[in-house]
Amino acid sequence: MKTAPKSGFAARVGIGGPVGSGKTALIEKLIPILHARRIDLAIVTNDLVTREDAERIRRSGLIDPARVAAVEAGACPHTVIREDPTLNIAAGDELEAAFPGLDLILFESGGDNLASTFSLDLVDWWIFVIDVAGGDDIPRKRGPGVVRSDLLVVNKTDLAPHVGVDLPRMLAEAAAVRGGRRVIATSLRFDHAVAEVADAICEAVLLTK
Ligand SMILES: Nc1nc2c(ncn2[C@@H]2O[C@H](COP(=O)(O)OP(=O)(O)OP(=O)(O)O)[C@@H](O)[C@H]2O)c(=O)[nH]1
Numbered sequence: 001m002k003t004a005p006k007s008g009f010a011a012r013v014g015i016g017g018p019v020g021s022g023k024t025a026l027i028e029k030l031i032p033i034l035h036a037r038r039i040d041l042a043i044v045t046n047d048l049v050t051r052e053d054a055e056r057i058r059r060s061g062l063i064d065p066a067r068v069a070a071v072e073a074g075a076c077p078h079t080v081i082r083e084d085p086t087l088n089i090a091a092g093d094e095l096e097a098a099f100p101g102l103d104l105i106l107f108e109s110g111g112d113n114l115a116s117t118f119s120l121d122l123v124d125w126w127i128f129v130i131d132v133a134g135g136d137d138i139p140r141k142r143g144p145g146v147v148r149s150d151l152l153v154v155n156k157t158d159l160a161p162h163v164g165v166d167l168p169r170m171l172a173e174a175a176a177v178r179g180g181r182r183v184i185a186t187s188l189r190f191d192h193a194v195a196e197v198a199d200a201i202c203e204a205v206l207l208t209k
């Protein structure tokens with residue numbers, strides 16, 4: 001559902017999920033697809049006590065490094081995307097001031113647990129990324145991130161045969177606990193279904209595809 005941007009004009013989309021599920025990898029794969037659609041983009045990353053993910057994206061050559069901002073949470077990552085998102089809101093506002101034509105800002109949360117959610121003071125819409133290597137029981141555990149996110153991404157599908165995961169069952173259980181809200185299975189390693197995630201973002205917050 002399209003909602004009004006939280007401040008300024010750029011739509012703000014959160015990307016959360018457990019440590020190592022593929023949040024930064026998703027951003028790296030989305031950037032060229034969104035650029036090809038002429039979407040004016042910036043990124044805010046969150047790490048515990050470093051700027052590691054921001055530096056990784058800046059070094060990637062995928063986007064102007066000035067369009068990548070870093071927030072150091074200094075505490076459990078959800079505190080700065082939910083309880084007090086002031087630092088992230090300010091980072092988004094600074095990017096909008098520096099790049100007045102911005103259409104979209106992606107906010108990557110630091111890796112967190114299944115209870116992690118985004119404040120709707122910060123984002124218009126948010127994605128939760130889990131991966132098959134975390135176990136096919138993750139959806140059944142009904143964490144708020146899995147249940148309440150606008151889009152659930154189940155990543156690393158290429159690893160399912162190697163970790164004994166029944167992927168169709170995992171996806172069916174994910175759909176069931178989400179009451180029909182969208183689930184997309186990706187393999188970022190093999191660029192599988194990234195365009196579908198881009199479509200979902202564009203449809204939800206940019207009214208375009
Ligand atoms: N096999 C496989 N590996 C993947 C896939 N997506 C990501 N990875 C790998 O998983 C690891 C973690 O990916 P990241 O993108 O850094 O994960 P993250 O969620 O940003 O991690 P944190 O920010 O530390 O929480 C990296 O080694 C990636 O190369 C995938 O679809 N398949």
Ligand SMILES: [Mg+2]
Nearest residue numbers: 023024053108
């Ligand atoms: Mg990351």
